[in-house]
Amino acid sequence: MTAEHNYDHERAVWDTYAESAWKNLADAQPVFRWTQYQHHGPGPELLGEPESALEIGCGTGRALAFLAQQGVNARGVDMSPVMVANTSQRWGSLGAEFVCGEVLDFLERDTRTYDAVYSIFGAAWFSDPKELFPLVRQRLNPGGVFAFSQPPAIPGAYGPQGMYKGGFAGPATYAYRYSYTPAMWRSHLLSAGFTEIVTQVHEAPKPDHIATLIVRATAPE
Numbered sequence: 422m423t424a425e426h427n428y429d430h431e432r433a434v435w436d437t438y439a440e441s442a443w444k445n446l447a448d449a450q451p452v453f454r455w456t457q458y459q460h461h462g463p464g465p466e467l468l469g470e471p472e473s474a475l476e477i478g479c480g481t482g483r484a485l486a487f488l489a490q491q492g493v494n495a496r497g498v499d500m501s502p503v504m505v506a507n508t509s510q511r512w513g514s515l516g517a518e519f520v521c522g523e524v525l526d527f528l529e530r531d532t533r534t535y536d537a538v539y540s541i542f543g544a545a546w547f548s549d550p551k552e553l554f555p556l557v558r559q560r561l562n563p564g565g566v567f568a569f570s571q572p573p574a575i576p577g578a579y580g581p582q583g584m585y586k587g588g589f590a591g592p593a594t595y596a597y598r599y600s601y602t603p604a605m606w607r608s609h610l611l612s613a614g615f616t617e618i619v620t621q622v623h624e625a626p627k628p629d630h631i632a633t634l635i636v637r638a639t640a641p642e
Contacts, residue, residue: 475538
């Protein structure tokens with residue numbers, strides 16, 4: 422099953438999220454972490470030592486800002502013009518570049534290639550992997566790394582899942598997210614031509630809390 426997308430609806434969802442997120446980021450600093458918990462889990466070492474990196478669904482841009490501070494040619498794409506305006510203003514002086522666009526359209530038009538493409542609770546969670554993964558593969562240099570993190574699938578709830586913004590009584594704005602088992606993610610990556618695939622469910626720091634799925638794959642040399 423492939424969900425039919427309405428990007429105007431999705432853009433409204435992410436603009437609302439952007440307005441909310443930036444209210445809490447007045448004093449935020451660049452940081453790179455794959456999980457939803459502070460000081461927990463692996464860091465940017467999963468990307469190797471890239472000279473260039475693209476974050477798809479870059480959100481608040483803190484991870485890209487961190488990479489830019491380390492000398493990486495850091496670029497991000499996000500659907501929300503509100504988010505991109507804020508990230509560009511906040512982190513652009515560090516050398517990070519932020520582009521507004523829908524990720525599938527962006528990857529189809531982009532002519533650059535990268536040593537690493539990654540998503541932290543971003544576009545890899547909210548895009549059909551059958552469409553996204555081959556496009557990511559085309560944008561990676563030989564031996565480049567594709568890595569992403571998101572919550573593990575709820576048992577039995579696999580594939581595209583719709584979610585409304587702000588409950589069920591307001592305007593019908595919505596987005597889709599995609600959830601699969603680690604084995605299913607591996608299958609999607611293999612179909613797109615990736616190798617050296619590692620899928621791991623990284624447990625939360627507290628028992629019975631939501632874990633983090635972390636996936637890493639490599640483009641063939």
